[in-house]
Amino acid sequence: MATRQLQDAGAASPPPFPEGWFFIARRQDLEKTEIIQKTWMGVDIVIWRDDDGIVCVAEAYCPHLGSYLGPDAGGQICAGRLVCPFHGFEFDATGQCVKTPFAAPPRAARLRVFETHEISGMIFAWWGIDARPPQWQLPQESPEEDGWGRPVVQTTRFPGHPQETTENAVDLAHLTYVHGFDRVQQVGPVTVEGPLLRTAFDFTQRVALAGVPVGEFDVSAEVIVLGLGYSLVEVHERSIGMDARLWTLATPVDGTLIDLTLISQTRKVRHPKRRIVGMAFLPTSLRTELLNRFALSQEMIGVRQDEVIWSRKRYRPRPRLCRSDGEIMTYRAYCAQFYPQAEDARQPWDSEITPIRLATG
Template identity: 65%
Template sequence: AESRRSCVAGAYCPQLGSALGPAAGRRVRDGRLVCPFHGFEYDATGQCVATPYAPPPRAARLRVFATQEIAGLIFAWWGIERREPQWNLPTDLSDQTGWSGISVRTLRFPGHPQDTTENSVDLGHLRYVHGYGSVDRVVEVSVDGAYLRSDFDFRRGYRIAGTIPFTFDVSAKTHIFGLGYSFVEIREKSIGMDMRLWVLATPVDGALIDLSLVSQVREIRGPKRWLGGLGFLPVKLRAPLMNRFIASQQERDVRQDVIIWSRKQYRSLPRLSRSDGEIMAFRAYCAQFYPEPCAPAVALPGTSDEAVV
């Protein structure tokens, strides 16, 4: 909005139910959301404050969701039975100097946020599905309320420009809050490159989810090892170029997962091997986010509280 205040609100006008999304023709004017049907205007509190032809009805109000902003990303809280936020996301990133702009790619497919986030503790699939090597857990998975941490190392081979072989030696620290927020701090040790990845799952309609893949790369000034022709580029171009490469590889990996996620059945009593122990610890952690015991295979009910930014 022009006021620079972010707001996430209900997606339908309380007057006659017109959609308020961009596809329906809504506008933002002077910091207000303008309904495309009759021109009702809503401020950032959700209150209707003007109409083109009459005083605004006091009862016309949009539901407004609690929001947080991290690295230019807007997060909204949606609670069962309109519960207030039960935790906050960590908005204070430890060091924000020298980072590239963010890259955002979003995939839509049949799935559930618990399944997509479960990959953070499922190290076995990293080897089998994605071809990672030397996958090792650094410390045990830890849980503190709504926060789960999973740290692991791995090696991954690539061909740069389709010809130059290169092996990334990676240390990953994964920070999970709830079912839809994963933030991964990555240190590539052979180059000395720092990356940030977000994997953000949003339910759409009870069957589909939007999975947003977000990445950043830190400015590469004194690399331990050069990657292809990276050393010939100006310093300011190195991080954006590497971020494009990382984003494309992240999307490639996730598309491999989507083939499985979109076709799988949820097993409440999985037959696990000894190396799969973290999966049940993760599911025990997830239980706190449901209003009552249920499996992700149960479709989330449709709701009129879809949101519009």
């Protein structure tokens, strides 16, 4: 079943493209290929970098006579400029046409560009309602890299909405019911400060490696959500003494599908607190790489479990909650800021945004 439940729910659905910063690509991807073409927030875009490494994210249609600019139609990069395949107009990384083969470039020949921001090689672009400029920023500094292993990445695409996928960060009941975590405990309240939402919880998880039980992980997770396209979970596993970071980046594709990109990074574990089955005699770097891949694979198993639910669910604007649900409505109230037009118009889907605090923990 690949139908789009959020849209089927009609007026009760949040708009498909909330305002915020949404993942575009990794710098590494741009180094491998000259131009990336994709559909992002319902817009066909091209992404490239100039000779100084400046990244441009632009709408993929030429302002001259409308050619598609992606490699599929023959778009290419020449001296750091995007060259249109139809009449050879050249665009710099600001989106301005700076050269044509036959005449002076028209001043008004300019691509629609999206502002970008980079964290640890992850490139995000701002999606503003009515094309308005960024209303808030992602973290300005990348996290410490010293002592951390190489990030590993995986993307999966399915019918869904970034509000629904991010909601799982505050939905503690599903951690036990869907993922089989034990002893899930909220740590402190969910806090909201403008576009920043924080939550933290502890849990334990029985794990197996290549079918061999490796014991129980004792995990504390601190979650930072910055809009509906960026969430970072800082994980501390107590039994081994392992720290990990997991970014979950939900990006709407076309109003129906989303790309969910997981990026996992593990701190080098030089002296594990306990023996890790099959890894005891490995050098630190290899152990870190394996642990990281293991962490990502565990997370992907979790996403696949969630995906079964996400891709078939219908948004309930007035969920009938019970006392063990955590702070779903605090989260829903937080989300309303990312649909500023709809907020003004008081759409039915945000008609019940008063936060309620439920007993947790």
